[in-house]
Amino acid sequence: MSTRIVIIGAGGQGLVVADILIAARMREPIEVVGLLDDDPTRTGQRVLGIPILGGIGSLPDVPHDAVVVAIGDNARREQITRDLEYRGVRLHIARHPFTSFASDVAAGPGCMISAGAVVTPGARLGPGVILNTRASVDHQSVVAAFAHVSAGATVGADVSIGERTLIGLGASVMSGRRIGADTIVGAGAVVVHDLPDGVVAVGVPARILRRVGQAG
Ligand SMILES: CC(C)(COP(=O)(O)OP(=O)(O)OC[C@H]1O[C@@H](n2cnc3c(N)ncnc32)[C@H](O)[C@@H]1OP(=O)(O)O)[C@@H](O)C(=O)NCCC(=O)NCCS
Incomplete structure (x- = not known):
């Protein structure tokens, strides 16, 4: 059935x-x-x-x-x-058949995984996480609940991404970095340093532009 x-x-x-x-x-x-x-x-x-x-x-x-x-x-x-x-x-977890998940990857209920996404061993995705087209999450990283890793974004190993955080199109997060909750990493940014909760960060290397909700 x-x-x-x-x-x-x-x-x-x-x-x-x-x-x-x-x-x-x-x-x-x-x-x-x-x-x-x-x-x-x-x-x-x-x-x-x-x-x-x-x-x-x-x-x-x-x-x-x-x-x-x-x-x-x-x-x-x-x-x-x-x-x-x-x-x-x-x-339900919506997972496109053309994705690669290591056998021990844990994905929470309601995750949405688009074509080309790759998740390597030991990574964990919280409930309601979006991994968009060709996003990758490397080993032992944690993407917390309701975060969104946009198309083409690359998350290194042992990274922590906080709840509801958006990693923009094509952005990269270097291994071992910690990004807080409710933060926005702009398209194309490279996160070299840890980022706190609730900021917008852009550029290479990513620098804080403003707090979320503040006028630009
Ligand atoms: C970072 C972001 C949230 C900023 O949006 P915003 O607050 O409306 O910012 P603005 O467009 O007013 O731009 C503010 C400044 O930041 C710069 N900027 C904006 N986005 C940038 C980015 N991704 N990288 C580098 N600089 C950026 C603008 O050029 C502008 O600089 P200036 O003041 O020198 O002209 C947005 O540009 C972005 O990248 N969002 C991610 C979108 C995305 O990937 N979505 C995925 C789902 S489709």
């Missing part, structure tokens, strides 16, 4: 997850039932042929076994995931 999955969020990340799950059907017995999104103008539209069935609140009316919370904003993804978990909803 196949696992019936509902995708929560029909924006860009919802499209990415729909694509991942369609590809994953070659390895896993899954059925993508539909997407739910709180933008009422999206109801009735389709994403890669999969229908948008209504708002998130209509989940109890949609027969399903598990969901993937496909919302790009890290804090919002966490909030919606926690709320659904509280209501007993099961989270």
Whole structure:
């Protein structure tokens, strides 16, 4: 019997997850039932042929076994995931078949792993983590809950990335570095020094531009 999955969020990340799950059907017995999104103008539209069935609140009316919370904003993804978990909803890991995970990699519920992602031995991914296209996480690194490693980003060995942190497109984090929670590493940056919680850092080597939430 196949696992019936509902995708929560029909924006860009919802499209990415729909694509991942369609590809994953070659390895896993899954059925993508539909997407739910709180933008009422999206109801009735389709994403890669999969229908948008209504708002998130209509989940109890949609027969399903598990969901993937496909919302790009890290804090919002966490909030919606926690709320659904509280209501007993099961989270599915959306993993594209063209990825490489060492046999001992631990990935939390609700992770989304795009094509080309590589995760080497001893690495750990918290719940709701996004590893985008061609992102790599080297051995013994920890990517905490609801963090996002963007397309083409490279995370060295024994790195720690805090909760809800975004590693931007093509950025690199050198081995052994610690990055706090709610931090943004800009596209193309190279993280050479540890970074604290809640900062925006850019450049090579990455330097703190401002605190998150402060005007640029
Ligand atoms: C770092 C970032 C968050 C800054 O955004 P912002 O606060 O809106 O910053 P601004 O665009 O106002 O730029 C502020 C300054 O930083 C510079 N800057 C912005 N992003 C930069 C980057 N990635 N690398 C180097 N410099 C950067 C700008 O050129 C500007 O410099 P200036 O004042 O000398 O002109 C954003 O540019 C970024 O890289 N985000 C990551 C996006 C990403 O990879 N998303 C992945 C999911 S698709």
